Amino acid sequence: MSNLLLEEYKAYYSLRAKRFDGNANYKNSFEAESVLSEAMQGCDVLEDFKTRLGDKNIKCGIALIKDKYELRKKHYSEMQETVRLEVCNDVLANIEEAKSANDIITSVSTAETEGLLKIAMDEANREFHGEWFILDRIEVYENAEVPSEYKNVLLEKANEAKKSLVEGNSFLEDSNNDWQPGWRHSPAQILEHRHKRLSPYQDEHIKEQLSKYRNYINR
């Protein structure tokens, strides 16, 4: 039974490595799993594995994380998602230091949790997209041809719209300061591809409206 069990373990570890053989995306995993499998293949009795194992299992976990986050990096790099790319780099920067399975989980989760905050704070700069209709409203009220006695009515509406932009910005900054003290709205970020890609408008129009928006909210 003991010999049979040993042979079955050898087959199992060999299969684990074989899963990644020839898959360029899982190069690290293949190497780490091969090292682990070799340790098993060299055992004469199952008990030997305990001493031969060392941290090879942990190295397999680390290798898998490295492969998966390298894949993510490639994906986010193609998508020009620089903040998400940064999160991948954060995971990869610390993962080698893990000494146990718990360390691996904690290391990845910590970087991912901090990453979620980074992403949320970055995407809060998309406020401009949602305020475009107010900018249009201001333009409409300021340019509409109306009898002179109604000019002030429209100017008042335009001023109310400008005030709502300022209030919206204050609310945004106050709320985000709960999550990241000192956070300040940076509307110019909207010109970065990851934000601009959502806008249905042409670059020249985005720049024109952005300049007005920044002026109104003083950011």
Added chain:
Amino acid sequence: MALDPMMTDALLGTFRNMVQEIKEKQSTGEDVDKMNEYFDRMVELTQTHSDMSAFNGQMMQENLYMKFSDHYGRVLSQAAVAEQEEKGYDDSTLLKQSIDALKMAIKRLQDGKQEAIALAREDNSEEIMEKTANIASSQGTIKMSKKDLARLKKRAFKESREDLAKTPNMYNDDVEVDVLNNIEPIVEAIQNLIDLGETEGMTLPRFLSTQMEKGLDKAMEGLILVRDACEGDVAFQKAYALSPYHIQKAEETVKVYDQLAEQSTFNIPESDELEFCTEKLDYKYEKDINKWEEIVNRWEEILDDLSEWSLSYTSVAPYIDPWKGADNPKKATIESQKILPGIIQERIRLLNKYFGVSFEEIFAHPTFKWKVEQFTISNSQEFVEFLKNVVYVQCKPFADLSKGDIDERLKLYNEKRELNPEHLNPLKRYISYYDNKFGEGRYQSKNSIPEQGECNAKAWVWSEFGG
């Protein structure tokens, strides 16, 4: 003021249970101390914060959920290692532990679903109403005596119960939760693993090898459910019909799933690959969808303004919305007459500037045709033709609508010919989708259906529309 325990209990309940579990196991050590320390800090924050957002923000900044879970995990794994070392290596025990863990996973899935269904059945609408009224009263949002407040609550409860008599499942989402949480394929996949593990003479390494060889471990990931969800989204998007892009995106997602599944060994896509591909589809369509919505919103606003401008001249205007609530309704109608042409002109200019669509081109635009074909345009054909061919040509700054056309506008209003007679078709389509998914009559048991109303216009005939 501390946070409402109703909210924080639900939030901290899981962590409280974990603390209790470790206490009952009589585990000790640095990780237990740390775990308790972080839990105490969470409780402390519920007492020092009165704003939920600020509380969540602080929890995030201190990374408390993560730190707690880390130490909890370490306590559990240390206990497991100690137990194994004490017993020494025993293949059958390890195999049994693996199978027990799988059985526990099924139980958790089933219990979780039952709990979610029970929660979905709970109707605490009266409790919420009571709380809202009390808070509004104590904060001065509504100013009234205790007696009046009691009367208000009584009336609100009565109306709520009357609504409930008509739509008994108004607050009950049990069927929806049941259908949307289809755990059966995952339970089946896990059961297959359990059956394999319980095969006579099975060993742990053979068990682990076989699941890899047959892809049983992949089936357990539950990705098969993603395909169901993707197909469900196609049906939803067709029922909702917001734009052709929404439907195309949903259909392409199903295609991508199938392609990836076909390329894989066990007919189940790699989860990372699937995530990347669906994200790429989001990116592909987001801009088009936003553009579509922007164009629709803009021309709808222009048509609404033309409708309002022409109606403001009629004799009924001071007695209807949006003018009747003004301090001086008559004066308000005149303001609309004088201001709206300039505003409409500007709105048309912006539509043209941003999207190259002139006023005339609105009616030949794909967004317009789509809205007509999907019955989501709220105006009737004859009313749109009137706005386009009669009202718009006169709607210029400093100009007024002619007397004859004011009479015609009043007739359209009085004879109820403004509204698209098929305006309820999208709702009917959605009800059909909903009932198909959740059971015949389910939608109506939850929602009251709006009346068709008197609607004397003819149905849209696109081929006869002079777009």
